[in-house]
Amino acid sequence: xxxxxxxxxxxxxxxxxxxxxLLEKWQADQKIPSVREMAVNLxxxxxxxxxxxxxxxxxxxxxxxxxxxxxxxxNAITHVKSYRKxxxxxxxxxxxxxxxxxxxxxxxxxxxxxxxFVKENF
Amino acid sequence: MIKIENLNFSYSxxxxxxxxxxxxxxxxxxxxxxxxNGAGKSTLLKNLAGLVYAQSGKxxxxxxxxxxxxxxxxxxxxxxxxxxxxxxxxIDSYVKxxxxxxxxxxxxxxxxxxxxxxxxxxxxxxxxxxGQKKKVIIAFGLAxxxxxxxxxxxxxxxxxxxxxxxxxIMASALTEDKCIIISTHQVRDLDNLIDxxxxxxxxxxxxxxxxxxxxxxxxxxxxxxxxETVIYAxxxxxxxxxxxxxxxxxxxxxxxxxxxxxVLTEKNKLKPIFN
Numbered sequence: 001x002x003x004x005x006x007x008x009x010x011x012x013x014x015x016x017x018x019x020x021x022l023l024e025k026w027q028a029d030q031k032i033p034s035v036r037e038m039a040v041n042l043x044x045x046x047x048x049x050x051x052x053x054x055x056x057x058x059x060x061x062x063x064x065x066x067x068x069x070x071x072x073x074x075n076a077i078t079h080v081k082s083y084r085k086x087x088x089x090x091x092x093x094x095x096x097x098x099x100x101x102x103x104x105x106x107x108x109x110x111x112x113x114x115x116x117f118v119k120e121n122f
Numbered sequence: 123m124i125k126i127e128n129l130n131f132s133y134s135x136x137x138x139x140x141x142x143x144x145x146x147x148x149x150x151x152x153x154x155x156x157x158x159n160g161a162g163k164s165t166l167l168k169n170l171a172g173l174v175y176a177q178s179g180k181x182x183x184x185x186x187x188x189x190x191x192x193x194x195x196x197x198x199x200x201x202x203x204x205x206x207x208x209x210x211x212x213i214d215s216y217v218k219x220x221x222x223x224x225x226x227x228x229x230x231x232x233x234x235x236x237x238x239x240x241x242x243x244x245x246x247x248x249x250x251x252x253g254q255k256k257k258v259i260i261a262f263g264l265a266x267x268x269x270x271x272x273x274x275x276x277x278x279x280x281x282x283x284x285x286x287x288x289x290x291i292m293a294s295a296l297t298e299d300k301c302i303i304i305s306t307h308q309v310r311d312l313d314n315l316i317d318x319x320x321x322x323x324x325x326x327x328x329x330x331x332x333x334x335x336x337x338x339x340x341x342x343x344x345x346x347x348x349x350e351t352v353i354y355a356x357x358x359x360x361x362x363x364x365x366x367x368x369x370x371x372x373x374x375x376x377x378x379x380x381x382x383x384x385v386l387t388e389k390n391k392l393k394p395i396f397n
Binding site: 003004005006007008009010011012036039040041042043044045046047048051 | 150151152286289290293294296314315316317333334337343344373374375376377
């Protein structure tokens with residue numbers, strides 16, 4: 001995983017976990033990598049991964065089963081979507097809007113592009 | 123737990139390094155010790171390991187005074203210096219001669235680390251490259267299972283794949299009972315590994331804060347123009363890389379080089395933020 005340089009690492013790891021859940025690579029009730037495994041894999045401090053897992057627990061995306069490990073929560077996808085949506089609206093949308101405004105991009109053109117993108121990628 | 127209280131240290135009357143410094147380090151962290159050349163990073167590490175003696179002040183390492191160099195303390199410390207000398211013997215003889223000093227030495231872990239680092243075990247230490255030797259002493263140091271791990275510029279001399287392996291090894295080596303201190307200039311090699319930054323400057327600890335604390339108080343981002351909210355900035359292709367007070371609770375990524383330069387040049391603006 002390549003880290004970007006503008007967002008806190010623990011949040012980028014949260015995105016990484018959420019991505020796996022959204023793509024159903026990790027499904028409800030499935031065990032996710034331990035803090036240590038994740039830290040080694042991403043070459044980061046285990047305390048950073050712990051911070052990510054605490055955040056995701058608070059968002060009801062993962063559960064901690066004491067002594068066993070962390071598991072994808074029931075309804076995790078719903079929780080991921082609402083968490084990611086809030087993040088997208090707050091962090092990413094303003095930049096997109098700014099460019100749309102500055103470059104006079106037409107909403108209809110965006111709609112067509114969006115439809116093609118969805119068709120090609122999903 | 124490590125405690126430093128009112129430490130004063132100088133190599134000579136003209137060259138004072140530490141004036142009355144105090145700090146505490148706890149287990150379960152990787153501390154990144156930063157400072158300009160000659161700021162005293164290596165000397166501070168040597169003080170902790172009992173390799174030099176301070177003029178005054180108190181150091182407590184797991185309840186021991188390092189200056190007494192008691193075996194019960196030394197077996198809990200692994201010190202990986204920047205410059206080292208290895209004898210003209212093979213790895214197994216080296217382990218035979220040295221592992222006995224560390225009651226918790228893990229031979230299997232040592233073998234695993236050598237393998238991960240791709241070290242030719244049959245070769246004499248003296249015939250190895252600097253980077254290979256460095257990897258041998260890093261592997262040996264971690265295999266001692268010492269509670270205090272001190273590393274002075276560990277990534278110097280490591281090739282590109284070895285640096286990634288080093289980061290993986292350190293991420294897995296940090297346990298709740300270990301205190302790891304890494305002094306480095308190569309912050310880009312290690313910035314995601316360090317959870318607490320300690321910066322030495324002008325005979326003092328200019329900053330000691332967790333990454334979380336730093337990013338709570340400061341925001342690191344690219345800006346197009348400079349205004350009064352910017353504490354420190356460096357020009358970049360797309361404007362400026364800036365350090366700003368974090369008024370809007372933004373969760374930015376700590377840029378350690380930028381923080382380092384900010385602390386050196388804008389001490390007075392940063393001090394009230396961190397006190």
